[in-house]
Amino acid sequence: MDISYILNQLGEDRENYFNAVAPPIIQTSNFAFKTVADFRNAMQDELHAHLYSRGNNPTVEIVRKKIAALEGTDDCLVFSSGVAAVTAAVMSVVKSGDHIVCIESPYSWTTHLLTQILPDYNISTTFVDGKEIKNFESAIQSNTKLIFLESPNTFWFDLQDIKAVCDLAKQKKIITAIDNSYCTPLYQQPHLYGIDLIVHTATKYLAGHSDVVAGVVCGNKEIIGKIFQHQFMCFGAIPSPHDAWLLLRGLRTLPLRLEKSVNTTEKVIAYLGKHLKVEKIIYPFHPSHAQYDLAKKQMKRGGGLFAVLLKTNSTEKIELFCNTLERFLLAVSWGGHESLVFAACIKKNNHYPNNYVRFYIGLEEADVLIEDLERSLEMI
Template sequence: MKPVICACVVSRPSPEGDVDLSYILNHLGEDRERYFGAVVPPIMQSSIFAFPTVEAMRAGFADEYGGHLYTRGNNPTVAILRKKVAALEGAEDCLMFGSGAAAMAAGVIACLAAGDHVVCVAKPYSWTRALLRDLLARLGVRTSFIDGTHEDNFATAIEDRTRLIVLESPNSMTFEQQDLASVAQLARARGIRTICDNSYATPLNQSPIALGIDLVVHSATKYLNGHSDVVAGALCGSEELLRAVFKGPYMTLGAILAPHDAWLMLRGLRTLTIRLRQIATTTAEVLAFLQGHPLVRKVYSPHADGNPQLALTQAQLRGASGLITIELDVDEVAAVERFCNALQRFLMTVSWGGYESLAMPVCAVFPRTTPMSGAATPSLRLVRLSIGLEEPDVLIADLEQALRKI
C-alpha cells in the first residue's frame, strides 16, 4: 500500500496565529531601504564596525548582542538570517553557528555546570553523544542515555541534579521520536531545560517551541540551506536564553557563521517550501517501492507502515522529509557494498538534505572485519538514503538495478 505523506504546508499554526512563510522567506528582515533598494541583501564582509564617538563605541560594547561591533559577535548579513530562522521556528531569536554540532554544544554548555546531570535520548547524532559522553564527562557532567520512545523513561532517569534533557526527534538514522509536549511538561514542572534537534523535520514540519521545548537546534547544513555548499547551525529560543548563550559559549568559543555563508543560506531558504514539497512527494513513491521489495528486510521512516510510532508521527509531524534507511536482507558486508557501488543516481557520501540524492552505508564507518550485527554497533546492513530533487521513477529504477546486483 502506498503511504500517504503530507509534503509540507505553506502556512502553519503558531501561538500567534498563521505564519506567512512566503513573507518570512522572501522579505522578513531584508530592510531593503537601508541597502539602496537592493532586492538581494548585501554581504557585509567586514570584520569590524566603526563608531563616530567614544560614547557610541561604549554603547556598542555594552550590548554587542543587539548591535554591530565585531563580526565574531554580530554581523548585519547574519542578523537577517537570524530573524528568518527564528520566525520559522516561532522563536524570539536565533543564533547562527559554523555547524550544527557547534549550535548543539553551545546550547548544552550554557545550561550546565560541573556536577550537573543530563538526560539524553539513546541514539543522538554522533557528535552530540561525544559532547555529552566524552567532553562534558571530563568536566564533571554526568549523562544518562535512555530510550526516549517511552515517556516514563524520562521521569525514571531524572535526578536531583538533572538540569537538561537533550532530545532529537526524529533522529537521522532510525528515526525514533519523543512526545515533545509530554517531555516539555515534565521538564518544566521540575525546573529542567529542554533542547531538541529539529533538523529532520525542519520548522515547516515540526514546531518544538510551540510544544514547550526551550531550545531548538538545526544542522542548517541540511534542509535549511539545501544546496550542499554551506556548513551551518542554528540555535533558537527565547531572547533571555540566547543572551546567556551569547555571553557564554557563543562568544567564548567563536564558532560563528561567516557573512558569505549566511548570504548563501538566505538564498537557499528562498526555495525551502518548494524543495521540501518535491522531496516529500518523491520520498513517498520511493518508500512505497522499498516497502514491497523482497531484498529489503526492513524500512525505517517515520511514515513507514511498520513504524511503531506512526500515531506519534501523525500527531506531531506535519509532513515528511527525504530520509529513509533500509536494512538489506543480506548476510555479508560484501553484498551491502555491491548494492551501494552499483548505485548511479545516489552519491555515496555523508550528510543529507541537499538537492541531490545520497546514500550512506553504515558499514563504511567500521572495519571490514566487524560482525554484521552486534551489541556494540548498529546493523551493518543499514543504508541511509537521502532523497533529492531527481524524478521518482529515475531513483526507483536506480535502486531496482542496484538491488539486483546484491
C-alpha cells in the same frame, strides 16, 4: 506571520543597500561610529548593535531573524556548524556537578560531547530509550538540569513525545533542548510544546545545497542573550558573512525543496516497501513504524531521510548494491539537492546491523531514482 513573508521580507532592510533585492555580503570584521556616544551604546548591546562581526554581522542577522520566526522563537544565533550550536546550547545549561538526560543514539558528535568531553567537567549523562516517557521519569536525578531530545533521530528515526517530555521537564524545572534538524521548522515546531532550546544543523535542509556548514540555536530572548554573552562570544564559532549569505539564499527555497524531497521520498518508499529484497522500511511516516501515530500528531510530514534493512546480510552484496547506484552519491550528510546512500558496512566497529542502508532523497525525479534502485537491487 506567513512563511513567504518570513522568507522574502522579514529582516531585509533594502533601503540601506540601494534597494538591492538580494542583500549584500557585509564582509567586514568591525564597524565604525560617528560619535563616542554611538560607540558606547553599541558596546552595551553587542547582540543587536553592529560593533564587531564575532558578535553581530548584518548578513548573519537577516538569517537570525528569519530562522527565529520560522521556529516561532524570539531569537536565534547562527554558528559555523551544527555541532557548535549543539555544544553551545548544552554548555549554556549545565555546570560542574550537573546531570543531563539524553535520548539514546543522538547525532554521533552530540554523543561524543556528552560521553567524552563533559565528564571531564564533572557533568554526567544518562541515555534513555526516548520512546517511553517513563524512561525519562526514572532517569531524572536531583541534579538533572537538561533533557536533550532528537525527534526523530537520523539513524533509527525514533521519536519522543515532545509534549509529554516538556510537561515532565516543566514540573521538575528542567531545561529542554531538541535537535530539530530532521523535520526543519516547517514540519515540526517544538516551541509549541514548550521546548526551551531548538538546535539545527543548518548544513542540511536549511541551507540545502551542500555548500555550507552552519548551525543554529533558537530560544527566548533571555536564553539566547545568555548564550550570546557566554558560549557564542567565547567559542567564536561564527559563520563567515559569505556562509550566512549562502544559508540565506538556500533558505528562500526551503519549502519547495523540502516538499519535492519528501514527495519523492514517499514514492521511493512505496517502491522499496514492496520489493522482495527489502526486509524493512524505517521511516516515521511509514505505517509500519511503531510510532506512526505520534509522528502524525507532532510532525507535519516525514523528511527525505530514511533507512531500510535489506534481506541480505552479505557485505559483498551490499557493497555491490551501493557501488552500482548511479544516481545516489556515496556520502555522509543529507538535506542537499543530491540523493545519497550510506550503508552500515561502511563504518568499522559500528553497532548497526550489517543490512542497514540509509538513503537521503534529493531533488531528482522519483522515476529516475527508482530505476537506479531497481537495477542495483537486481544485481544482488
